[in-house]
Amino acid sequence: MKGYQKVHFFEVSPHVYAVTDSAYQSLKEENREQCLLISGESGSGKTEASKKVLQFVASASGHKPRLEAVKDKLLQSNPVLEAFGNAKTNRNDNSSRFGKYMDIAFNYLGDPVGGNILNYLLEKSRVVHQYPGEANFHIFYQLIIGGDDELLRDLHLRRNIDLYYYFSNGLLGCSCDKLTDALRYRTIEVQRESVKKPLSRDMAIYARDALAKAIYDRLFNWLVARLNASLHVGDGGDQRTTVMGILDIYGFEIFERNSFEQFCINFCNEKLQQLFIQLTLKSEQEEYLKEGIEWIPVEYFNNKVICDLIEEKHKGMSYLGDFRLVHYAGDVTYSTKGFLDKNNDQLFRDLLEVMSETKNAITKSMFTTSQLKSKKLPETAGTQFKNSLNQLLVILMSKEPSYIRCIKPNDYKKSGNFDNKVVSHQVKYLGLMENLRVRRAGFAYRRPYEVFLKRYKCLCPETWPFYKGTAKNGVIALLKHLNYPNDEYALGRTKLFIRFPKTLFAIEDAFQLAKHRIAAIIQKIWKGRVQRKKYLKMRTAAIVIEKWMRRYLAKKAAERRKKAVQLIREFIKGFITRNGAPTPLNKRFIKMSQSNFLKLLAQSLPKNVLDRSWPSCPESCKEASKLLRAMHIKWLARKYMLSLTPDQKKQFEMKVLAEKLFKGKKKGYEMSIGPKFVVDRLPEDQKMLKQSFEINQMPGDQRLKYIAPVIKYDRHGYKPRERILVFSDKTLYLFEAKNNKIKHCLNFNTITEILVTTESDSLLLIRIPPELKKDKGDLILNVGHLIEAVTTLIDLTKKPEVLKMADNSPISHNLNEGKGKQGVIDIMQGDAPAIVKGKGGHLLVVVCP
């Protein structure tokens, strides 16, 4: 088998394998459905050849475990079918008694994936009757001889073939009584009434045989159906398959007695021969003529007349005596005895009924009740056979045929014996000579231009990848490019004819080589498309993802922005309202401003009491600031106070008192704040006056508290006189320096009013109580350090209420109580300050604005 694989069939010697390989390659490479027609007379080797075909296919195709299982089923179906459908005849010990057409389905890789068997007209009469020298179907003998004891006991069988007229047992599952009844009586309708009519002995035997035949025939059909179910192209049934059909039909038969079965078998062979003639001799020659190829016709015997004779309607045959048909393979005389019965193939209704009531599942599926219901007359066996045969021919015509013609070497089933007469007879009637002549003179191959160009255009740059002109011109260009010699081909009207197989195989080889390059291109384009599709899908997906992602991010950003805006808004609102009432929003700002203020305050606290600076504070700190400021001032003051000497303290108290007395009341007060108050205002040259006054003039229980030169205006026309003003702790003295004479001495208790103006002058009017005046009036003085002197006086008298402010002139005063004379002091604005004698006896005080 290996030697025949992947070689061109003309390179090897003729063999079944060569034909099979050629068909298999055509199926695999060109995807063309194939059929192998195996013909030859009975015993010529068709069944053996068909088995070889199967074996070769099994060996040439793939060897995966799943495929091996399929092949196993295909190969193993044969022994089962042979057991039930083959029998020993006088011409063949293993003669097929049924026609078989087997389809093997291949996938695109050329691996078998399943199959289907069609069976034709089983010779069921063999079940009940065999001619001398012949036998029943193998299965009976196999069962009796091969079945184990237990099985035989169960089936009520004994291991002795001679005991059985034909095989029968209880293999049925129906009521014994009913079956016996049905075999003895027949129910007939008489005037619409059912009547049971007993059967004659012959009729009973007929009924028995008919039942046996029907059971066996239907069982065989069931068996084929069961095998088909097992060979069914499995779950991957959606895959495209290409089939190779193998036809192994019973061969032409000539017996001594030829009956209906031989008639059918030979008719079948006649039809197949007709098909062969049609396809190889007739149509081939007709095609040359049609295509305009130069051709000398080859004569041949056409068996169409015989086919027509049998097939055409209204050409009945006599059933009174035997008849003879001149078949293509020889003359056969048929006996008409039993012809009609076999053709009618009738099974009494009663038997059908009993069988349909069976409890055996297989039997039940063989005898369905639908048959009983049908009132129509069933088709005759001959008509059924003819119809199924015609259907088979349609199937065969649709495929590319290959022929295996089996020649039987001798009539004695002897090996190594070739009977020339027998062989040459077969060669002759099979029309092989004519066939050879046509083949030799003609062309081995023909292909429509389109098909040829489509397959081989890749071998020529002009035609690849597309040829723009007609297919015929394309083929011509292609052949020219390939340097085809003119005598090796002919150009028909629609087809190219190639004379020698090797020519076609050469181009096929070149194609096989180029195929890989083309496959690479197809692969490239396909991969490109797949990748592009994938890419586009991914891109679309990416865009969608991107879109969603962007949307998601934008949403997030918007949310973030919204939050930020909210935060900023709250921040701003908080900031704006930081001086208002505390809210959750401004809380932090308030805190912050408070802490900032405190920090700032810590750095800029006033360092001394006079420092009035204080940092401005936020609203929220106003109260605290106020308190702090007061506290701080208090603290500074305390600190300052603690650091004061008694003198400084006194000075301070005096200043405070001065403030109380004069601040905002007398112009020029501010000028007095800076300079220290002193006790002694005497000029240097009069300094000794102080001591002498203390020692000589002042009573011993008194202390000198103040001494300063003043001008006193005399009551006589306000004549200014220099005097020294002295305060002791109880008394006011006014004395004259040049004579050290006290002019005035006033106990503080007696002073009821001291008057100063609101202007910046230095006028001091001390009102003397009338009882003390005697001849003197009120004291009118010009005191250099007026505020200092007055403050000291008030401090000493502890009578601040005596100080009066005269805010406008004229100011009246007593000149002399005794004479009741009133003096007047005028205040006037002027360029330079002065206290002078004015008009009308008034004293004029000139003040500067």
Ligand SMILES: Nc1ncnc2c1ncn2[C@@H]1O[C@H](COP(=O)(O)OP(=O)(O)OP(=O)(O)O)[C@@H](O)[C@H]1O
């Ligand atoms: N190539 C062969 N070489 C030797 N013997 C063969 C060959 N082919 C067939 N035989 C013998 O011939 C016998 C009959 O062959 P086979 O059953 O294939 O014939 P057939 O054509 O199928 O006949 P039928 O039409 O009766 O079924 C086989 O059992 C075998 O003994």
